[in-house]
Amino acid sequence: MRLRAALAACLTVLAATGAVVSLRPAPVHAAEDGGAPYWVSLRNSLTNMRVGPGRDYRINWVYVRAGVPLKVLRQMEGWVLVEDSEGARGWMLTQFVARKAHTGIVKGGIAEIRENKDGSGALLWRAAPGVIARIGDCSAGWCKVDIDGRQGYVRQDAVWGAGAP
Template sequence: MNRPAFLLPLVALAFLAGQPARAANDDKVPYWASIDAEIANLRVGPGDSYRIDWVYRRPHLPVKVLRREGPWRLVEDPEGSKGWMRDLLLSRQRAAMVKDGSLIEMRAKGSSAAAMLWRVEPGVVGLLGECKEGWCPFDTDGHKGFVREEQLWGTGEP
């Protein structure tokens, strides 16, 4: 056996082991994210030199990431406003917001026959679990239950 040919797979393996691990979906847009800061600036362009267009003071507010440019993300908020935000201000933790309309019911289980726990107002933000069969686990300030998926902004395909 030729010694250099034998070492080639080992060298390739060592090279790959030294590469940083990346999740399969790291580069794919659009995707859902949430604001992960007490105060987050939305800018008109991808850089600190661009004017601040909006200041968010709602941790866990869901946003749709539309584009990536270096450490900057072009995001869309639940109202449809778009702008640029630093990636450090965002989390991949899923969140959702109750859509405009009337009060919605939060249930003990993912079923309309389950006990109603609370009524939740439009605009309320909460952490989102994995939605199944049209129902989503929803946690708003420790009030946990299930709500209909179509009543939330931040669910489904971005």
Template sequence: MIRWKFLLAFMVLGALPLSARAANEDKVPYWASIDTDLANMRVGPGNSYRIAWVYKRRNLPVRIVRREGPWRLIEDPDGDKGWMRDLLLSRERSAIVIGEGLAEMYAEGKASSSMLWRIEPGVVGLLGKCEAGWCAFDVDGHRGFVRESRLWGAGAPEAQRRE
């Protein structure tokens, strides 16, 4: 009898992190990226809806603003919104360089470190950890740190807008 109570308590405790994680995944908005070389954005949540945009840019960051079954209402870096299947999206974080002029990539997350590259607006890369206004950024293996203010896809998804 004691063995069954112990087993039941263990199963309940083991299920708690799973349910917390599932609840977290239901929260919108959240960041995602396009996970394929060709992705259709539709005007509604279904294959019968007209295609509004065809994306041909893997890792393009998008903001998920609503969920409906396997469909996600996304917002792209230009502010366009439409529906995309969840299978075309990844939770891997990415970002796109925004703003005027070239963004500078540094060896460390501080302006006093060595500048490695200058990156044009529109360049997409994989996003790492962001701290103190700097984000780790990887553009096709070229790794460094870029100011968070120059990246769309970094920071809290509720607050960020494309400039």
């Protein structure tokens, strides 16, 4: 009961001072965020995702695998707001993500890796959901992938992180 009274008092003070309080996230504008959204991948095998842009904010997720693809939604003073393939959002230091190493993660079901860039040719192998692939050029709905040194082509819609963010 005391907490509710304290919260009501704080909101009353904020309203009296003319402060604006919003519980919804601010919209992301690409012009303000250096071209966001864009793809990045994790540099390290142990990376914290925080609820806010600072070391004082609590950790809401710990990634334990390097190369995980993420979508950058916003940038702020050395921090990026990112989203992963499962929709989890949070903040990371920019030093923990790489823009050059473009990766994707197999989503949904098993993805067939084909021999030719148009999807024709032999079936080389199948990749399970969650497999991380280095993404090459994408055209006509197919992307070149490199998975642990094995190369082939996969349907673009089978990989989260391929195409425009």
